[in-house]
Amino acid sequence: MFVVGSSSSVWAAQVDARINPNSDASPFSYHYQKTIFIEYPNGGKLFDELHQKEWTLSGTADATNPGVQKLIASLNQKIQNDGSHAKISDLNVTYDIHLKGRNLNTSIDYKITIKGTLTDYVITKDQVRTLVDLGWRAIGTNDPVVIDDVEINFPISALKLQEPEAYSVLAGTQADSILSKPLMNADFILEQPMTNWHFLFDPTGINVDAGTFGLNKAISGFVVSSWTMGESSLREGRQVERTFSAEVVADKTYQVRSVQSADQGNIAAIGFGALDILDGLEIAGLTPTPPSGYTTTSTGDFPVTIVYGMAGMAAIGGVAFFIFSNRALKNQKEGQQGIDPSRLVSYQTSASSGGYQTNRGEAYLADGTEYEQTRSVYEEHQQSPPPAVSSSEEEAACGCAASAEIGTECDCVMHGSCLCDATCKCSADLCREQANSMS
Template sequence: MSRAVVLTVLLAGLIIIGSSGSVFGAQMDARINPNTETSPFKMNYQKTVFIEYQNGGQLFDVLRGQEWTVQGTADSSDPGVQKLMSTLNNKIQSDGSQAHISDLNVSYDIHLKARNINTSVDYRVILEGTLSNYVITKDSQKTLIDLGWRGMSTTNEVVIDGHELNFPINILLEMEPEAAAFFVGTEAEDVLHRNLIDADFILQQPLTNWHFLFDPTGINVDAGTFGLSEEIAGYVVSSWTMGESSIREGRQVERVFEAEVMADQLYVVRSVQSSDQANLYAIGFGALDVFDGVEIAGVTATPPEDYATTSTGDFPVMIIYGMAGIAAIAGGAFFMFSNRALKNTKEGQQGIDPNRLVGHQTSSSSGGYQTNRGEAQLADDSDYQQTRSYYDDSSNTTQSPPPQPEATPAAAQEAACGCAASAEMGSECDCAMQGACLCDASCPCNADICKEQVNSMS
């Protein structure tokens, strides 16, 4: 039983882990073309801060009815964007990658809305740009591309259009200084001083743990009918996807940081940044490898001959056999438990032995029609007291049996009633059913037609 309970808990955990989902914190989307010098990418960073005042107070009075939005866009001509691009390139280089960002656009959207019991501040910063120098080597058969640039993060301030975007506390100090003063010098300030532009987890998750698929549409004979762009014509497209919460990738949960502030009332500040997600595409068939501690992919125009893989690479080898083993153990535990329960029950025939039953016909003929109905009765009455019906016991009934009429000799009935059928047919004298009667005064039949016949004969 204990083993069965453990297996049940384990399987339930697998279901919960596999089905969890969330809104993404850092979301990456990049398409690398090894045949060109540059490729586009997009990084989306999101975070929400909740300021809670369940019992009202001065902070509630300060924020009551407040709602505002700070948003804008800037390109690489903006000094703030240039500084951010330089900072990101330094981070990519420190991660061991030779790639760098050659162009960058930044858009931001920060929205505050006050409610009766809390205030929420939604932060969103989107980076769209161009990667270059990601090709390591290239020959007639294979191209090696650098994939170690994924951790686009910075712990520096990012000031664009006069707004600091990387640390949530700064926009509050700018837009709501009276409310932000409640948090300065407290643990809440540490919660609000965690950087928003953070994609380190996307880099830390090895690409071998990502789901891998390749699309061979570009090499189909009729690929032109699909309206494919020229860059993928004649090639397959490899894709790696990260973000599923599972045993192989690990359980991905929201990053929640919380702190309490005791002023005139107890206030709670909570920062929520959900699990990361990433989609990485490469033109051609990509085979992963590691070079000098940096993840790379060897890209060919077509997949190797007779190549086949699942959407999870080596996932089936590690997991599917393990799941099959768990299922086998669970099945063994189930049969063991069932066998133990069966031994505790009485075996063999329960009730009356069929060899002691005999069949009896219960139907009779009428007008020459005979049915096959019958019933089973005991061949002897040795165990009748154990098998008889409750209603067969005269002590359990209150009604007395109906009076039995005096028996009339069969010969007298047969002689008296001329309407009786022949004895071979096995039917009785029934003047009402016959519709005619030839009876004398000694006929005991009570049918009206018989009485009329008797009167007419007398």
Template sequence: MTVLLATLIIVGTSVPVWAAQLDAQINPNSDSSPFKVNYQKTIFIEYPNGGQLFDELHTKSWTLSGTADSSNAGVQNLMKRLNENIADSGSQARISDLNVLYDIHLKGRNINSSVDYKVILSGTLSEYVITKDQVRTLVDLGWRGLSTNQEIQIDGIDINHPISLFKVEEPLLYSIVAGTEAEEILSKNMINADFIAQQPLTNWHFLFDPTGVTSDAATFGLDKSISGFVVSSWTMGESSIREGRQVERVFEAEINSDQKYVIRTVQSADQANLSAIGFGALDILDGVEIIGVTPTPPDGYATTSTGDFPIFIVYGMAGMAAVAGIAFFFVSSRSLKNEKQGQQGIDPSKLVGYQTSASSGGYQTNRGEAQLRDDTNYQQTRNVYEEHNTKNSPPTPSTQEEAACGCAASAEMHSECDCVMQGACLCDGTCRCNAEICKEQVSSMS
């Protein structure tokens, strides 16, 4: 089950990502709304072994940047191409105004050179309202994949294909990459938001803000356009089971010329934020994703944010928890069966209790201690210090017969008998002293 779950997660989250960041605020009560989309890419030109590109680029640094509005022929061409792509997707929305900002910066270094490539489009979206009545407004959201493969010339620069820029600004680099896999990588279009359109809105994270419908909304300084309305938001770009694994998109190619070179392009994951004034309910009309917008959420709708976890993941995790629980009880049961049964340690029947603190001057308490009734298990319980003291104690001499009186003790000490020294014997009949005075005393007592 664990392997199956891991496989489902990997397969479900391994999706391609592109490099566009979209931000749009849709007002269903207006004929037009603003949008902004940012396309970014970084190109690395690596020359680890030096060579002609190292000599040409490692000290270089230049920047190309500029802006243009809808009066520019190149911007008009771009707006036309974007509207054609929107129409091809089935959407009725149109871009009615467009501004372009491009910024390209090359920085040379000792091991590589980098080119930071950025194109920002900002403009006005119109004709997105499909129909409107007293209950709801249907809004078209099928326009969000703002992409084109066509050449877009602004100020003499094709801002959509980096290879065209290098052909003009860095002819040596272009001559080395021409006809190689690196040329294909550098020919990929910058203005590409296809993945934002391909990601279903049902996979986006939904949130609505009810602040506009509160009685004291005016005290928050809210815009009049949202007074009396909730605001719905949809966001994408997070790595999750729902949206997929969002990672950088990297393309790399090696070139064998006078030296080995590596061309690598890196693009960040797509991100998008769409908001609409009113509560938006997702739907599909003629294959195009739309929202039905009402001023307030339906009665009883208390959830302000989505976050539904895929049900197969929930069931999978529950199954894994059940298997883990069964395994735990099985192992615990076997461990209990393998444990040694019966009394451990000293048998209580061989212990006897006695009170402590009963000595003279001691404070008598109810506490007690236990000791062995006999010394059967003494070898298991003896004090190691007692054994140590026994080994260190000097041996005590023994005699065949203990002294029975003072003169006998003197004899054992090889000294003169006390009775002889005192001139009188006070011993009893058990005296075995050889002194005459002692013998006479013993004889008189027999």
């Protein structure tokens, strides 16, 4: 079964597929999408005709429609030209064309979905393996597709039908080459070899208790292989949206752009798939279970190579890091760094609070050497350290942590006795009496 979905208005062709090699036919679907922008930044006739317009042209048809019957024949001819033996036996077509006018540009979104039945994709089958044709992937046509008098394959046709005045401005100009590109084109999906697609297989179907999880009976006892394409990778290359533009010079200068993203594909098959080429045709050999000893669930050796390559690069980076760190460690200076502690002089900055003395202090350089390198950037806002005292004063004993001159009583007054010697400079009466008696 082939299922295709889309969430963007600029995708080109997309296929999300599942094929059952045990069946003679499988349903399929494709989506083709493109967006056309008509830009008129300088106003003009196209601005007058389109900037306030909005309309939708849509419809559906099945294989009883003469236009769909012609499309089936055209698609089968394209498949045959690509070397495939598969055929389309039934088809339904849904189309939607939406125009939205704006002040600077008008966009036209084109969407076509085809759903049908694919047959004759099994090449040969035996008790071990089924060979499946994969050369039908570029389902599309370069012929006009007319459904109920509406041509849907060429963007310029809808413009001619719905906006004849705008068409008259663009007809015969370089915009024709853009507006006349067929919408139903999936050639890139076939041009990208299946060996470049990501490969995964799901072994859930061969688990003993797989049925307890509501597994589809069609894959019971089988693994499921899947191939996906469309993302940028080393194998597929960089996938970017395709943009074509042309300048139209009429009453004003206009720009016409066509935007569509890279094609995407997701093909799944019941069984373990091994790719091969038969007479220039890409095929897959499907077996119910993977070969003995096959444990990888990822594309060939490519992810393994990438994983080990990244691990090797990480190892090289780690070695380089350790070498660099080792050299830096050897070059690093050992021992005391910064200012030598022997060159620092400490002094007390604390004051008494209540009945105890706190022990706080600061340090400064004993000399002025390297002053510019060591001075504080906040020096101008700080008090200068107290001047050094003489040796006789350093030996003096004074228990006064504060003076009455600054509105606080000294420690001697707080304790009711003074332990100061004659060198005490405290102005408190108790201290002065003690100092006088010792002089």
